[in-house]
Amino acid sequence: MIVGTRGSPLALRQTEIVRERLSSLGIQTELRRVKTSGDLFLDKPLHQLGGFGVFVTEIDERMLAGEIDLAVHSMKDLPSKRPEELSLSAVLKRDSPYDALLCRRDSAGGIEELDWGATVGTSSMRRAAQLLRARPDLNISSLRGNLQTRLKKLEQGEYDAIVLAEAGLERMGLNPGHVRLDGERFVPSANQGTIIVVARAGSLAEACSRPLDDAHTRTETMIERKIMEVVGGGCVVPMAAHARVEKEKARVLAEVLSRDGKRFVRLEESIPLEEDYLRLAEDIGERLMRMGGRELVDEAVRFFGNR
Numbered sequence: 001m002i003v004g005t006r007g008s009p010l011a012l013r014q015t016e017i018v019r020e021r022l023s024s025l026g027i028q029t030e031l032r033r034v035k036t037s038g039d040l041f042l043d044k045p046l047h048q049l050g051g052f053g054v055f056v057t058e059i060d061e062r063m064l065a066g067e068i069d070l071a072v073h074s075m076k077d078l079p080s081k082r083p084e085e086l087s088l089s090a091v092l093k094r095d096s097p098y099d100a101l102l103c104r105r106d107s108a109g110g111i112e113e114l115d116w117g118a119t120v121g122t123s124s125m126r127r128a129a130q131l132l133r134a135r136p137d138l139n140i141s142s143l144r145g146n147l148q149t150r151l152k153k154l155e156q157g158e159y160d161a162i163v164l165a166e167a168g169l170e171r172m173g174l175n176p177g178h179v180r181l182d183g184e185r186f187v188p189s190a191n192q193g194t195i196i197v198v199a200r201a202g203s204l205a206e207a208c209s210r211p212l213d214d215a216h217t218r219t220e221t222m223i224e225r226k227i228m229e230v231v232g233g234g235c236v237v238p239m240a241a242h243a244r245v246e247k248e249k250a251r252v253l254a255e256v257l258s259r260d261g262k263r264f265v266r267l268e269e270s271i272p273l274e275e276d277y278l279r280l281a282e283d284i285g286e287r288l289m290r291m292g293g294r295e296l297v298d299e300a301v302r303f304f305g306n307r
Contacts, residue, residue, distance in 0.1 A: 001022075001027065001028070001029050001030070001069040001070055001205055001208070002029070002030050002031075002032050002067070002068045002069050002070070003015055003018065003019060003029045003030065003031055003032065003068065003069070003070045003071070003072060004032045004033075004034050004059050004062055004063065004067075004068035004070070004071045004072075005031070005032075005033060005034065005059070005071065005072045005073075006033070006034065006035075006036055006055060006059070007033040007034075007035060008146040008147075009146055009147065009148060009172065010146060010147050010168050010171065010172060011072070012031075012033075013171050013172055014072055014074065014171060014195050015031065015072040017092070017171070017195065018070075018072045018090075018092070018195065018197055018209075018212065019031070021092075021212050022208070022209065022212070025208070025211060027208050029070070032062075032067075032068055034058055034059045034062055034068075035058070036055050036056070036057070036058045036059065055073070055074075055077040056071075056073055056077060056078060056079070059071045059073075059198075060083060060086060060198075063086060063198065063199075063200060064083065064085060064086070064200075069199065069200075069203070069204075069205040070089075070197055070198065070199050070205050070209055071197070071198040071199075072195065072196070072197055072198075073195070073196050073198065074191075074194070074195065074196075075191035075194040075195065075196045075221055076189050076190060076191040076192050076194070078191070078196065079234075080225060080228055080229040080232075084201070085200060085201055086198055086199070086200060086201060087198065087199050087200065087201040087202075087206050088196055088197075088198060089197050089198065089199040089205070089206040089209040089210055089213070090196065090197040090209045090210060090211075090212035090213040091194060091196050091213055091214060091217050091218040091221055092194065092195040092196065092197075092212055092213075092214060092217065093214035093216075093217050094193050094194045094214070094217040094220065094221070095166075095167035095170055095171065095193045095194070095195075096165075096166040096167045096170060096180075096193050097167070097183070097188040097192045097193035097194075097242060098165075098166050098180050098181060098183050098186075098188055098192075098193075099127060099163050099164070099165065099166065099180070099181040099186050099188065099192075100163065100164050100165070100166040100169060100178040100179070100180055100181070101161055101162075101163055101178060101179045101180075101181055102151070102154060102161060102162050102163075102164065102176055102177070102178045103160065103161040103179075104154055104155070104157060104159070104160055104161065110179040110181065111131070111134055111135060111179075111181065112135075114135065114138065114160060114161055116137050117137050117138070117139055118138055118139065118160035118161060119138075119139045119140075119141050119158075119159050119160050119161075120138050120139070120140055120141070120159060120160065120161045120162065120163065121140075121141050121142070121143030121150070121153065121154070121158070121159040121161070121162040121163070122140065122142075122143050122162065122163045123142060123143050123144050124163075124189065125235065125236060125237065125238045125259065125300070126189055126238045126239060126240050127163050127186070128140045128238065128259070128261075129238035129257035129258065129259055129260065129261040129264075130185070130186045130187070130238070130240070130257065130261060131163070131186075131261070132260050132261035132262075133257065133261030133262070133264065134185060134186075134261075136260075136261070136262075141159060143159065143162055147164065147168050147169070147172060147174075150162055150164065151174075151176060163181070164178075165192055165193065166178070166180055166193070167192065167193035183242065183253075184253070186240075187240035187241070187242050187253045187254070187255055187266075188240060188242045189240060189241075190221070190224035190225060190227065190228040190239075190240070190241040190242075191221045191224055191225060192242075194217060194221055197209045197212060216245045219243075219245055219250065219273065219277070220243040220244060220245055220250060221243075222278060222281075223241075223243040223250055223252060223271065223277060223278065223281040224241040224242065224243050224281075226278050226281040226282050226285065227241040227252075227254050227281050227282075227284055227285040227288070228241055228285075229285070230282055230284075230285025230286055230288075230289065231256055231285050231288060231289065231293060231297060232297060233297045233300060233301055236300050236301060236303075236304040237256065237296070237297050237300045237301070238256070238257040238258070238259060238261075238296075238300065239254075239255065239256045239257070239293075239297075240253070240254065240255050240257075241253070241254040242254075243271075243281075245273070248272060248273055248274060249270045249271060249272055249273060250270070250271045250273060250277060251268070251269075251270055251271075252267070252269045252270070252271055252281070252284060253266070253267075253268050254266070254267050254284055254285070254288060255267070255288070256288055256289075256292075256293035256296045256297065257296065258296050258299065258300075259299075259300060259303065263292070263296065264296075265288055265291040265292045265293050265296070266288075267284055267287060267288055267291075269284055
């Protein structure tokens with residue numbers, strides 16, 4: 001079977017994880033790299049390239065054309081609206097969903113120890129807003145490029161600190177010395193830390209990759225995606241959603257923020273999984289919007305639409 005992926009070192013490592021697990025099931029695969037819009041224009045923010053879809057659209061097209069059988073993605077890169085012909089055949093067991101703060105010089109105490117007015121690099125609107133909520137004095141600067149490029153920019157002094165997904169560092173076997181940001185203050189992005197496999201619906205590839213699915217992670221990430229879908233706004237809206245299965249319930253934290261982090265709406269809920277938990281997740285999203293989230297979403301969309 002042919003497995004398609006982006007060509008970044010992290011994307012290749014994630015694909016290798018999937019291929020190794022498929023191999024253990026007796027399924028042999030061949031790797032095919034696909035260059036996406038998100039890889040071609042690394043000097044531009046994601047919102048200028050069309051949002052999350054820039055990392056997956058070209059790969060979807062290759063799959064729909066029958067050129068590849070499976071695709072491996074970071075789940076948080078997947079847009080909420082997907083082609084009906086494609087199936088999310090496996091959601092792998094989640095790695096760390098949390099953010100990591102890396103500093104040019106030792107800051108064991110984390111964000112509170114950064115100098116006044118320090119420059120922090122991130123490509124995420126959600127991270128930028130949460131950082132400014134915690135430290136309004138920080139200078140937030142755009143950070144693009146693959147993981148190694150971002151680390152090099154930090155080493156070269158372009159930033160005083162950068163924020164990355166902890167899962168990426170772990171998968172690449174990197175230990176640059178970082179502080180995990182508190183998940184209560186810095187609620188993670190929906191689906192962060194999760195690798196997924198996509199196949200054509202009803203195909204042999206879909207059936208072969210199903211055994212890689214982790215039920216708890218699928219439940220958590222689908223709850224998060226439902227909230228994200230209700231809130232909308234794509235990558236320009238600073239929003240977070242994190243669900244964690246705890247026995248028969250899922251604890252959910254979700255919030256929508258203004259770009260400067262000064263205003264936000266937030267909900268913490270415990271969802272019983274024996275009920276229609278996706279409907280309950282939808283209700284969380286709807287309540288966030290009624291609490292003031294709609295104004296924050298509209299504000300962010302207007303701002304970036306006028307730039």
